[in-house]
Amino acid sequence: xxxxxxxxxxxxxxxxxCSLLGTPAIAQESPSTAEPWxxxxxxxxxxxxxxxxAVEGVFSxxxxxxxxxxxxGKITIDGLTGASATGAVAQPSAQTFTRPSGxxxxxxxxxxxxLDDTFRDTRIQLNGQxxxxxxxxxxxxxxxxxxxxxxYLSMAVNANLARDFNQRNTTVSAGLSYAFDSIDPEGGRPxxxxxxxxxxxxxxxxxxxxAFDATRLSGSDDKxxxxxxxxxTQVINRRTxxxxxxxxxxxxxxxxxxxxxxxxxxxxxxxxxxxxxxxPDSRTRHNVFWQTKYALDSGVADLSYRFTTDDWDIDSHTxxxxxxxxxxxxxxxxxHFRYYQQSAADFYRPYLMAAEGLPQFxxxxxxxxxxxxxxxxxxxGMLLDDGKELSFRIEYYQQNPKNxxxxxxxxxxxxxxxxxxxxxxxQVSYRF
Amino acid sequence: MSQTPDLPEIELSWQGDHYCGxxxxxASPCELLIDSNDRKLAEHLTTLAFYEAKRIEHKYSRYLxxxxxxxxxxxxxxxxxxxxxxYKLLCFADSCFSLSDGLFDITSGVxxxxxxxxxxxxxxxxxxxxxxxxxxxWQKIEFDANxxxxxxxxxxxxGGIGKEYAVDAVAKKCAELVPHCSMLVxxxxxxxxxxxxxxxxxxxxxxxxxxxxxxxxxxLRIAHGGLATxxxxxxxxxxxxxxxxHILNPKTGYPVSHAPRSVTxxxxxxxxxxxxxxxxxxxxxxxxxxxxQQGVTHWIYR
Amino acid sequence: MKLRRLLVIVxxxxxxxxxxxxxxxxxxxxxAKDEMSLNADxxxxxxxxxxxxxxxxxxxxxxxAGGGCGCN
Numbered sequence: 001x002x003x004x005x006x007x008x009x010x011x012x013x014x015x016x017x018c019s020l021l022g023t024p025a026i027a028q029e030s031p032s033t034a035e036p037w038x039x040x041x042x043x044x045x046x047x048x049x050x051x052x053x054a055v056e057g058v059f060s061x062x063x064x065x066x067x068x069x070x071x072x073g074k075i076t077i078d079g080l081t082g083a084s085a086t087g088a089v090a091q092p093s094a095q096t097f098t099r100p101s102g103x104x105x106x107x108x109x110x111x112x113x114x115l116d117d118t119f120r121d122t123r124i125q126l127n128g129q130x131x132x133x134x135x136x137x138x139x140x141x142x143x144x145x146x147x148x149x150x151x152y153l154s155m156a157v158n159a160n161l162a163r164d165f166n167q168r169n170t171t172v173s174a175g176l177s178y179a180f181d182s183i184d185p186e187g188g189r190p191x192x193x194x195x196x197x198x199x200x201x202x203x204x205x206x207x208x209x210x211a212f213d214a215t216r217l218s219g220s221d222d223k224x225x226x227x228x229x230x231x232x233t234q235v236i237n238r239r240t241x242x243x244x245x246x247x248x249x250x251x252x253x254x255x256x257x258x259x260x261x262x263x264x265x266x267x268x269x270x271x272x273x274x275x276x277x278x279x280p281d282s283r284t285r286h287n288v289f290w291q292t293k294y295a296l297d298s299g300v301a302d303l304s305y306r307f308t309t310d311d312w313d314i315d316s317h318t319x320x321x322x323x324x325x326x327x328x329x330x331x332x333x334x335x336h337f338r339y340y341q342q343s344a345a346d347f348y349r350p351y352l353m354a355a356e357g358l359p360q361f362x363x364x365x366x367x368x369x370x371x372x373x374x375x376x377x378x379x380x381g382m383l384l385d386d387g388k389e390l391s392f393r394i395e396y397y398q399q400n401p402k403n404x405x406x407x408x409x410x411x412x413x414x415x416x417x418x419x420x421x422x423x424x425x426x427q428v429s430y431r432f
Numbered sequence: 433m434s435q436t437p438d439l440p441e442i443e444l445s446w447q448g449d450h451y452c453g454x455x456x457x458x459a460s461p462c463e464l465l466i467d468s469n470d471r472k473l474a475e476h477l478t479t480l481a482f483y484e485a486k487r488i489e490h491k492y493s494r495y496l497x498x499x500x501x502x503x504x505x506x507x508x509x510x511x512x513x514x515x516x517x518x519y520k521l522l523c524f525a526d527s528c529f530s531l532s533d534g535l536f537d538i539t540s541g542v543x544x545x546x547x548x549x550x551x552x553x554x555x556x557x558x559x560x561x562x563x564x565x566x567x568x569x570w571q572k573i574e575f576d577a578n579x580x581x582x583x584x585x586x587x588x589x590x591g592g593i594g595k596e597y598a599v600d601a602v603a604k605k606c607a608e609l610v611p612h613c614s615m616l617v618x619x620x621x622x623x624x625x626x627x628x629x630x631x632x633x634x635x636x637x638x639x640x641x642x643x644x645x646x647x648x649x650x651x652l653r654i655a656h657g658g659l660a661t662x663x664x665x666x667x668x669x670x671x672x673x674x675x676x677x678h679i680l681n682p683k684t685g686y687p688v689s690h691a692p693r694s695v696t697x698x699x700x701x702x703x704x705x706x707x708x709x710x711x712x713x714x715x716x717x718x719x720x721x722x723x724x725q726q727g728v729t730h731w732i733y734r
Numbered sequence: 735m736k737l738r739r740l741l742v743i744v745x746x747x748x749x750x751x752x753x754x755x756x757x758x759x760x761x762x763x764x765x766a767k768d769e770m771s772l773n774a775d776x777x778x779x780x781x782x783x784x785x786x787x788x789x790x791x792x793x794x795x796x797x798x799a800g801g802g803c804g805c806n
Contacts, residue, residue, distance in 0.1 A: 009531050009711070010726045016527035017704040020520050021600050042777045046785060056784070058777050066729075074780075158798055168651070169756025177798040227798045233772065235756045238764055243772050247794055289795035291772060295448060295764040300774075306795040316792035324769055329449070329469050330630070342791050368791050379778075385630060393778065399789065425785070429777055448764050636766035651762050 037063045038387070042429040049422045051115060052082035060127075068139075069132040076125040083115035087260040087364035089351050090114065090415040091271055098196055100259050101187040102212040105199060113419050116259060123149035137164045145179070154181045156225075171233040179225040185258040188216030190276030193358055196261060215276065223253030239295040247287035255279045262364040263351045269410030272354045277363040279347065285310035298326040314368065316342040330384075336377035336395065344370040344404040350417055353409070366418070370404040373397065377425075386432075393427040440482040444475055453478025457485035458595050460620025464606070465637075467614040467629050480609065481602045481617065488598040492521075492590040494541070504580055504588055511581040519577050521590065521597065528593075528707050529570045535714040536707070540682035541589025542567045547687075549678040553671040561685040568682050596660050596706035599624045603702070616654070617702075623652075623659040624702040658702030662709035663694030663733075679713045690717035698729040 017023075039061050046054040055078065062072035086097065088108075095108045099118055108114045129143035138161065145156040160175035183189070194215035202208035228248040235241050256279045264273040291304035306318040317340070324334040345368040347361035377395030384390060401418040408417070443454040451474035453464040464481045466474045491500045504512045514522070528536040542564050546556035567585045574581045582588070590597075603617045603624040614629040618637055625635060634653035652659070669676040669687075677691040695712045699705035708728060712719040723730040757765070768774060779796065787793040 010708075010728070012527060012531055013704055013707060014700070016524050016531075017701050020524040020597070020703065021604060021701060022520075023604070023701075040777050042781065044781050056781060058781065060777060076780075076784075156798075166756055175798065227794070229798060235762075235765060237755065238757050238762075241765055241770065241772065245795060247798075249794060285792075285794075287792075287795045291796070293770055293772060295767070295770055297446070297448065300769045302774075304796070306792070308792040308795070312791075314791045316790070318792065318795070326449075340786070340790060340792075345791065367789060371790075373790065383630065386628070387633065397785070397789075421789075427778070427781065429775075449767065633768070636762060638762060651766065653766075 037061055038431065040429065040431050042427055044425060044427040046423060046425050048082070050083065051421065052080060052084055052119065054078055054080040054082075067133065070130070072127075072129045072131075074125075074127040076123075076127075078123050078125075080119060080121045080123070082119055083117035084119050084259070085366060086114045086116045087262055087277060087366075088114040088274055089263045089265065089271065089364075089412060089417055092411050092415070095271065096198060096200070097274070098198055098212065099187075100185065102209070102216075103187075111415060113416070121149050121151075123147060123152075134161075138162070139164070141175075151185045152181070152183050154179060156180070158227075160229075162231075169235040171231075173229075173231040173233075175227075175229040175231070177225075177227040177229075179227075180222060181225070181253070182220050182222040183254060183258070184220035188213075188218050189221055189254070189256075189258045191215050191217060192256070192278035193275045193362075196274040196276065221254035223251060223255060225249065225251045241293050243289075243291045245287070245289040247285075247289070249283075249285040249287065251283040251285075253281055255281060255283060257363070257365055260363060260365045262349060262362055264354050265351050265409060265412065266354050267409050269408065269412035269415075275352065275358075275362075277365065278361050279363050279368075280312065280361050283310055283312055296325075299332070300324040312368070313346040314342055314344070316340065331380070331382050334379040334381070336375065336379065338373075338375035338377075340371075340373040340375075342371055344368065348404065350403070350406055351412070366399075366401040366421075369401055369418075371399055371401040373399040389429075389431040391429045393425070393429070395425040395427075397423045397425060440479045442475075442478045442482050444471070444478060446471075451478075453481065455482045455485070457482070458489050458598060458619055460595065462617075462619045463637075464602070465616040465618070465635055468610075473610065473613075477606050477609065477615065480605055484602045484605050485598050485619070488594065488601060491517075492594050494587075494589055494591070501588065501590060504582070505586075507580070508582050508584045508586060511579050514575065514578055514580055516577075519575070521593070522575055522580065524703070525593065526570070528711075532711050532714065534570070534683060535681065536592070536711060537568060537570045537682040538588050538590065538592060539570050539573065539586055540568050540680060541591065542585075542587050543680050543682070543685055546685070547669075547678070547680065549668055549676075551668060551670065553669060555669060555671055555676070565685050568685075592710060593703060593706060595619055596622050596658075596703040599660075599702040600658070621661050622702055622706060623654060625654055625656050625658070628656045654698070657698060657700050658705045659696065659698045660702050660706035660709050661694055661696040662706060662713050663692060677713075681714070688714055688716045692719050692732045692734045694733045695719060695723070696731040697723065 042058045044056045046056070056076060058074060058076045060072065060074035062070060064070050090111055090113050093110050095114060096105055097108065097114060098105055100116065106117065125147040127143065127145050129141060131139060131141040134140045141160040143158050147154040156177055156179035158175060158177035160173055162171050162173035164171050197208060197211040197215060199208050202211060229245055231243065231245045233241065233243045256277055260277045261274050262277055263271045264275060266272050285308055287306065287308045289304065289306045294301040302322040304320045308316045318338065320338045322334055322336045324332050326332045347359065347363060348369045349359070349362045350364055352362060375395055375397045377393060379391055379393040381389055381391035399421040403418055441455055445452050451466045451468060451471065453466065453474060455462050455478065462485060464478050466477055468474060490496060493499065494501050496502060500518055525538045546560045546564055548554065572583050573586065599617050599619050599622050603615065603626050606615050607626040615626045616635045616637070617624045629635065634655045637652050664678060668678060676687040679688045679691040680686065681688050691713050695709040697705040697709040697712070699708060708723065708726060712723050715722040719732055764770060773779070783793070
């Protein structure tokens with residue numbers, strides 16, 4: 001065959017095919033394995049009663065460039081406003097706190113859990129990931145992560161290698177991720193266990209400002225996180241697939257929350273002083289994650305369990321189940337239930353006793369204390385033409401912090417030191 | 433019309449989000465995937481597919497007597513009447529013959545008398561091959577819309593396009609009945625999708641497709657269009673360290689050297705993909721560059 | 735240490751059991767559906783992970799936990 005003839009083959013063949021099949025001879029692109037861009041978007045409202053409200057928008061795009069060379073990118077923007085628990089305990093009388101910036105004060109009424117209502121932050125997050133096959137049966141994936149907010153920057157890179165065995169029924173993977181976080185809070189980071197100065201204790205503004213500045217460290221601090229993950233995915237049968245992951249996470253650096261404090265109380269339970277918290281600067285955590293998905297005749301059952309343990313003595317158990325029922329060919333509902341339980345960190349103290357010396361580390365943040373939490377949710381999805389999907393999700397999330405066994409002196413017995421946190425999430429997603 | 437079986441031997445199963453109808457035709461497992469949850473419709477479509485496949489099989493099989501293929505092959509010197517469908521098939525074969533510069537030739541089936549690709553080392557005697565060459569040559573055949581006239585001893589073999597044509601014909605029949613429903617016709621790895629599925633999903637099918645390690649299975653995702661595979665890794669001869677593929681050059685009567693073991697091509701129509709795959713095999717060591725030049729998605733196993 | 739030994743045993747058991755479990759490529763029709771992917775609805779999972787990351791002491795498991803935010 002001549003070269004110039006070759007170029008005409010496809011055209012002539014198309015014409016011949018069309019007259020054979022009696023189909024109109026429209027010039028059509030030959031189908032390729034490359035698929036069009038797929039976009040996923042979602043907007044989430046998260047609202048805690050009397051506390052934080054957040055709105056988060058996500059736009060993600062992915063494309064298979066053919067032969068499983070896949071790029072995916074994601075932009076997340078969220079805005080957060082509202083109040084967050086400071087760690088200080090409620091008192092029978094009103095309390096006054098200095099704002100974290102040192103500029104101004106706020107009052108907390110008698111019997112109320114102290115909340116700092118100055119939170120207002122906008123965050124932008126970018127993710128990019130590239131996945132492709134590498135010689136036979138291997139797949140590599142690599143990605144970057146960037147998250148930036150006013151006082152916080154997080155950057156991460158990850159890489160993952162997976163190998164398929166047994167006709168792709170078994171996949172073994174190993175991945176590594178390194179993250180660098182930098183924090184530079186407004187007003188500086190508090191000196192560990194420094195006492196919170198109050199304006200009323202000082203004669204002049206200048207004297208107060210000097211005292212406040214003395215509790216602050218200038219500049220930023222950072223934290224390094226190294227994650228290792230080993231995964232095993234196994235197809236069990238035509239309906240069942242199972243995954244088992246082990247993760248090791250080593251964190252080194254600044255993990256103290258600059259906005260959290262501890263109340264120092266006397267034997268009557270009355271606050272004598274407020275100290276900024278101090279957490280260890282290293283943490284090693286192990287994760288085991290197991291997930292099973294089962295294809296029902298018209299739906300999917302998804303069950304996962306996660307166990308984590310770390311050298312802060314926090315052990316956690318998480319059970320998550322999603323059951324998808326296809327109502328019709330084009331719609332489904334998916335109830336969601338999640339149960340979470342964690343034990344307290346060894347340095348967790350709901351408050352400090354004035355008579356006792358300072359521990360090496362302490363935090364009254366309920367998030368490192370003992371708690372249980374559950375989530376109940378329901379999702380409704382509609383499959384539209386051309387692979388578009390519109391879905392709505394509503395979830396109720398409740399955290400129930402618990403006393404891990406601290407005696408409650410005096411007035412603290414009558415106050416709610418472990419208030420529940422109740423939140424509602426509402427989400428709309430659209431895929432096109 | 434040739435005989436049609438009385439009862440369709442079909443099997444229907446619900447696959448979670450679509451129906452799958454199965455039957456056996458053209459010496460292959462055949463399946464029809466239907467993007468619908470209407471069982472009656474699925475049964476109806478599978479029955480339709482079954483009868484259409486059997487009709488084409490019976491009409492063009494060279495193993496049957498009394499059918500169109502047999503009638504033409506035994507009309508040597510006298511001429512035979514043509515119906516419209518057969519005329520169109522011959523026109524298509526004619527285009528393929530000229531496009532391939534004579535490499536694709538539906539009269540070359542007579543070479544099978546000499547070549548038996550059973551994995552052994554029994555090559556035919558050169559004399560035997562040579563004696564068959566005068567019986568090959570599409571250019572010696574005269575045909576028009578009504579009649580075909582073949583020289584004495586000539587035979588037509590629709591094997592090279594019959595199955596792919598049947599896939600397209602079945603897809604077309606089904607699409608005419610339910611134009612808005614996506615269906616996938618799969619006759620032993622030769623595939624046609626009638627239209628894209630709802631929800632942009634791909635059809636997923638496992639196909640037997642020998643790769644270089646001799647492993648035979650692959651999961652395939654196909655959204656639209658057709659796909660066909662030519663070649664058969666298990667049909668070859670092996671002598672003195674040389675592997676003889678079953679792809680025969682009709683001009684020499686001998687296997688094409690350095691032919692890939694199998695070629696899979698994706699194209700708008702199954703029959704077109706099938707021809708491109710076969711033409712690629714006939715290019716021998718140039719199979720890759722040939723398909724790259726045509727700009728079609730393809731997979732080649734050597 | 736005990737945990738790691740357990741893991742090794744589980745991995746070994748799973749790998750040796752692989753030969754007898756699994757499906758043929760043409761039986762992957764159900765597993766190939768989007769909703770059967772282990773990472774189905776990735777946006778939901780990512781949003782949930784972010785919320786729980788900022789509200790609880792544990793994170794990660796399904797994917798890397800690293801790369802955080804100063805969320806409260």
